[in-house]
Amino acid sequence: MEVSNRLKKIPPYVFAQIDQKRQELVAKGIDVINLGIGDPDGPTPKHIVESAKNALDNPVNHHYPPFGGMPEYKEAISNWFNDRFKVKLNPKTQITSLIGSKEGLHNTIMAYIDSGDINLIPDPAYPVYRTSTILAGGEPYFMNLNEENDFLPDLNAIPKDVLAKAKLMLLNYPNNPTAAVANLDFFERVIHLAKKHSILVAHDLAYSEMTFDNYVAPSILEVPGAIDTAIELHSLSKTFNMTGWRIGFVVGNENSVKAVASLKSNVDTDIFKVVQLAAINALTGPMTHIQECNDLYQARRDLAITELQNLGWPKIKPNKATFYMWLKVPPHMTSQDFCTKMLEEAHIVVPPGTAYGPNGEGYFRISLCVGEKRLKEAFDRMKSKNIVFGPSTVVSHK
Ligand SMILES: *Cc1c(COP(=O)(O)O)cnc(C)c1O
DSSP: OOOOHHHHTSOOOHHHHHHHHHHHHHHTTOOOEEOOOOOOSSOOOHHHHHHHHHHHTOGGGGSOOOTTOOHHHHHHHHHHHHHHHOOOOOTTTSEEEESSHHHHHHHHHHHHOOTTOEEEEEESOOTHHHHHHHHTTOEEEEEEOOGGGTTOOOGGGSOHHHHHHEEEEEEOSSOTTTOOOOOHHHHHHHHHHHHHTTOEEEEEOTTTTOBOTTOOOOOGGGSTTGGGTEEEEEESTTTTTOTTTOOEEEEEOHHHHHHHHHHHHHHOOOOOHHHHHHHHHHHHSOOHHHHHHHHHHHHHHHHHHHHHHHTTOOOOOOOSBSSEEEEEOOTTOOHHHHHHHHHHHHOEEOOBGGGGOGGGTTEEEEEOOSOHHHHHHHHHHHHHTTOOSSGGGGSOOO
């Protein structure tokens, strides 16, 4: 049976492909270092796991959860949000639960993008922005993120006719894959533009707590009036080492939150209550692990900067947030060639910049989700295979 045209239009999920290659090497007995995927290597904090174990024993929690999230979950989100960003949200109308922000992003796009509608998305970006837009029949308009603009889109460069047709704009700061951050001044300009052109802004804030060197990431909803035209997607995945639990939430504009919840209620039946109860514990419990994890990521970041500069990389500016580093590939190589070389010769998985969009050409990303020893081993392997930033890498292995 033929699959739908919709499905034919999108490539296989890029990380599923990369992982298949990794598994092929592992099956041959090769020790592969995975600097590919952004999945915290630490466990979920004990108190969160314990609360889930207790909740699991109570049969009340074995039934269908309420649509949109348990009221206690939304109350906990509202309190956390006010403590963290000084923004008051009505838990009944301005918050709805998500099965992780990946799901929320897809359903936000499905709720707003019709055939032919324009979605303004960054390039490079988390792949779901682009693929879900295509699944919805819409047209992605790429806002290039370049180093000379600190990886912020140039809002003035978006053509007038594109703005007139655009319904949605997706943003993500702290950013995956570039690790860039945005300040409130930038968000203010975004909100101003969005109001002028009746565009809904969906801000993906998956890395709100993963910050270093005393940097604190703002919420776009801190901009006065942002709630008129913006929603923000949050995830417990990265903040609480809970990627496998699948839980997040979307907050902000009442009509938009309602639209996403309405679409979702037709597609899924919310989140296992046990997971929601654990999430409540995460949001209301001790947060000491956040600093501990950030200290680990920061130390890995500093190690990687030193090691890469020793391998010839030009001066690397320490990223203020996320466990990613967005790095230039050596001159005269494509992103794909470099990443293939890394995998085949050094047995290190790193995604090419182009996995995040055409404008990612010339870059690759590393994730700092392995311990320092393993990370050091990766750079030692690069050195022994002469994978350095310089002319020596021009000679192809083929
Ligand atoms: C990890 C990640 C997500 C997905 O988070 P889940 O809540 O686990 O679905 C969303 N957006 C970005 C930018 C991410 O890096």
